[in-house]
Amino acid sequence: MIKSKYQKQRNALADLLADKGIRDDRVISAIRDIPRHTFVDSALWTRAYEDIALPIGLDQTISQPYTVARQTELLELQPGAKILEIGTGSGYQCAVLCEMGAKVYSIERHKALHERSREQLRDMGYRPMLKCDDGTLGWGAYAPYDGIVVTAGAPVVPSDLVAQLAVGGKLVIPVGDSTSQKMHVITRVTEDNFDEKVYEGFKFVPLIGEKGW
Ligand code: SAH
Numbered sequence: 729m730i731k732s733k734y735q736k737q738r739n740a741l742a743d744l745l746a747d748k749g750i751r752d753d754r755v756i757s758a759i760r761d762i763p764r765h766t767f768v769d770s771a772l773w774t775r776a777y778e779d780i781a782l783p784i785g786l787d788q789t790i791s792q793p794y795t796v797a798r799q800t801e802l803l804e805l806q807p808g809a810k811i812l813e814i815g816t817g818s819g820y821q822c823a824v825l826c827e828m829g830a831k832v833y834s835i836e837r838h839k840a841l842h843e844r845s846r847e848q849l850r851d852m853g854y855r856p857m858l859k860c861d862d863g864t865l866g867w868g869a870y871a872p873y874d875g876i877v878v879t880a881g882a883p884v885v886p887s888d889l890v891a892q893l894a895v896g897g898k899l900v901i902p903v904g905d906s907t908s909q910k911m912h913v914i915t916r917v918t919e920d921n922f923d924e925k926v927y928e929g930f931k932f933v934p935l936i937g938e939k940g941w
């Protein structure tokens with residue numbers, strides 16, 4: 729069998745993320761399998777398996793692998809879960825969720841990124857539902873979701889996203905100012921009861937929109 733390009737580097741990245749504390753083996757194996765380099769410009773391929781964010785144009789970035797892994801782990805995916813992602817960007821986080829068996833809906837506000845990620849994900853054989861829009865309002869037509877993951881930093885938790893959670897569902901969202909954000913996980917415990925936990929700090933590009941910056 730021909731070893732796929734960069735498999736050694738990908739294995740090393742997966743091992744590094746496990747060392748950094750990622751406990752969900754399904755996340756680790758998705759990262760081991762998905763060719764992250766194909767989500768960035770070929771000039772950046774040699775850096776694609778370092779644990780760093782990389783530029784994808786339009787002042788946006790593909791998130792650091794640790795961040796992708798941590799957000800995904802915090803969703804606590806059940807098999808076949810229906811997940812909404814805000815900020816498709818390169819499509820990498822979306823691919824990780826698809827690879828783990830989730831039914832994924834993802835929204836990107838930049839048309840060029842939306843189109844590029846749509847092509848990339850299709851070429852890889854993934855079948856998410858994608859749209860180009862302001863994700864701070866969620867995607868009401870397909871709600872409720874078992875999980876919602878926001879991959880840009882928000883000033884506050886957008887109320888529409890909370891409203892679109894299924895009972896038992898989790899919203900994973902970085903909230904803070906423009907320099908740093910803390911990861912908030914809001915669980916809809918019952919129809920009217922929510923639990924909120926706050927985790928460690930991160931640095932994301934801003935969530936721009938009606939309920940964002
Ligand atoms: N999940 C992406 C991360 C991309 S960075 C990946 O794996 O590559 C965050 C993305 O969120 C950017 O592409 C940015 O354009 C997008 N974004 C910011 N505000 C948004 C909004 N209100 N709705 C949808 N996308 C938004």
